[in-house]
Amino acid sequence: MARRDDSTGPDLESDAAWIAAAFVLVASLGGAVVLAEWPLWGVGPDPAGEPHLVEPTEGGTQLWPYTARAREYESRTLGINVVFYGDPDRTRAALVGRPGLDATDGPEDAEADSETVSHERLDVDSDAASVADLVSWTNATGSTRYTYAEGSGADSGAGVWLVPSYELHDGTYLGQRSHIRAYEDPAGEWTAVQVHAEHWDWFRLRHTVTGISEPQQDIEREFLERPGTEDVVRVPFGNGTADGDGWASGIYLLGRVGLPPVVGLSLLGRSRRASRAGEFLRRRRREAALGGGLFAVYTAVRWLGIAGELLFPGISPKAVAAPLYVVLAVGLPALAYSLGRESDAAWAFAAAVLGLGAAVVVDYAAMGTSVLPLRVVLHRGSVLLAVGLIAVGGADAGDTGVPPLLVGATAWIAALAAPAIGLL
Numbered sequence: 001m002a003r004r005d006d007s008t009g010p011d012l013e014s015d016a017a018w019i020a021a022a023f024v025l026v027a028s029l030g031g032a033v034v035l036a037e038w039p040l041w042g043v044g045p046d047p048a049g050e051p052h053l054v055e056p057t058e059g060g061t062q063l064w065p066y067t068a069r070a071r072e073y074e075s076r077t078l079g080i081n082v083v084f085y086g087d088p089d090r091t092r093a094a095l096v097g098r099p100g101l102d103a104t105d106g107p108e109d110a111e112a113d114s115e116t117v118s119h120e121r122l123d124v125d126s127d128a129a130s131v132a133d134l135v136s137w138t139n140a141t142g143s144t145r146y147t148y149a150e151g152s153g154a155d156s157g158a159g160v161w162l163v164p165s166y167e168l169h170d171g172t173y174l175g176q177r178s179h180i181r182a183y184e185d186p187a188g189e190w191t192a193v194q195v196h197a198e199h200w201d202w203f204r205l206r207h208t209v210t211g212i213s214e215p216q217q218d219i220e221r222e223f224l225e226r227p228g229t230e231d232v233v234r235v236p237f238g239n240g241t242a243d244g245d246g247w248a249s250g251i252y253l254l255g256r257v258g259l260p261p262v263v264g265l266s267l268l269g270r271s272r273r274a275s276r277a278g279e280f281l282r283r284r285r286r287e288a289a290l291g292g293g294l295f296a297v298y299t300a301v302r303w304l305g306i307a308g309e310l311l312f313p314g315i316s317p318k319a320v321a322a323p324l325y326v327v328l329a330v331g332l333p334a335l336a337y338s339l340g341r342e343s344d345a346a347w348a349f350a351a352a353v354l355g356l357g358a359a360v361v362v363d364y365a366a367m368g369t370s371v372l373p374l375r376v377v378l379h380r381g382s383v384l385l386a387v388g389l390i391a392v393g394g395a396d397a398g399d400t401g402v403p404p405l406l407v408g409a410t411a412w413i414a415a416l417a418a419p420a421i422g423l424l
Helices: 016-036 088-096 213-224 278-283 285-311 317-340 345-366 374-395 404-420
Strands: 062-068 076-079 082-085 146-150 160-162 166-171 176-184 190-201 206-211 229-236 247-253
Touching: 062 190, 076 190, 082 088, 088 166, 088 176, 088 190, 088 247, 176 213, 190 213, 206 213, 213 229, 213 247, 285 317, 285 345, 317 345, 317 374, 317 404, 345 374, 374 404
Parallel strands: 082 247
Antiparallel strands: 062 076, 062 146, 082 190, 146 160, 166 176, 176 190, 190 206, 229 247
């Protein structure tokens, strides 16, 4: 991207490519910030003082079928999508797999209120995955989310905000997981569960929820195939959020709880075709190193985070993530600039965007993520363009005028700062 020697400003004709990329970058990052505040998912808040309550059991505690970031209805997030009927201790034992529960000790009053909510019986799908292919729940941590209950069991009939009685997950904190927050009925008749799929987002430094219906269906299939399950039904809670339809799964357990299956992990290897363009790679080895280096750094951060979480279970996952985030935040632009030097500007831009872009796509595929909010897609696009412009800045380091490096570096800082201050 050469410039005229007698020009003190940017040559708009020769610099049109990176200037256009800068405009697209600004539009992408701005769109991501706007969509972060746009009510695209879920439904509007309940009218003030009129929370939508459901009654899981006849004459029992009423439940607000949502979770919330704070003790207020306006901060609600996801809908409650599973209810286990019966003794909460027995439910927890069923999920985490503690044996030795006697069938004669089962609850006798686990019937739901058929006049308040109508049940739809579920049939077993003969093509559904075996229970051995489903989930294995272990203790987990996550941000505090509240729900609300009132009635006979809630603080002598008054309303009370509940915190999770426990949290479980299948997967890893710094990778992908299905995450359960369980809220036990103060009267001891049911356990309300909010289960969702999420993955750790290294750019946002928090989890991104990708859906609630698939993990709900996984729990249904798991308990449909268990001998310790009496019945599995659907209950209309009318609380559709994310990709949920507002129907919760109602699960009735027998007194004896069987052990959960041992779940194995199958890794399918993917072979890569050897390159037949040896001469091209020799001529573009610096650009190839740029794309490969960005791919390797981003991928390594993800898997080192998961490995650190598993190797050091006594350490907070966020403590494991902290030094790796520094590698991501500083290492990626530094690598793009250093390997961009002495490279062709156009090829440097293409290599940086393709290398990091491929890493992001492979990372989502490895995490099992196939659906993303539009704001996240736009944010990732702005990240890729920022890295590409930094690489162009390295290639054009000796030129005068408004450097792509300045635009790219500014955009990179903005892309990291926006989620850090709560704009994404």
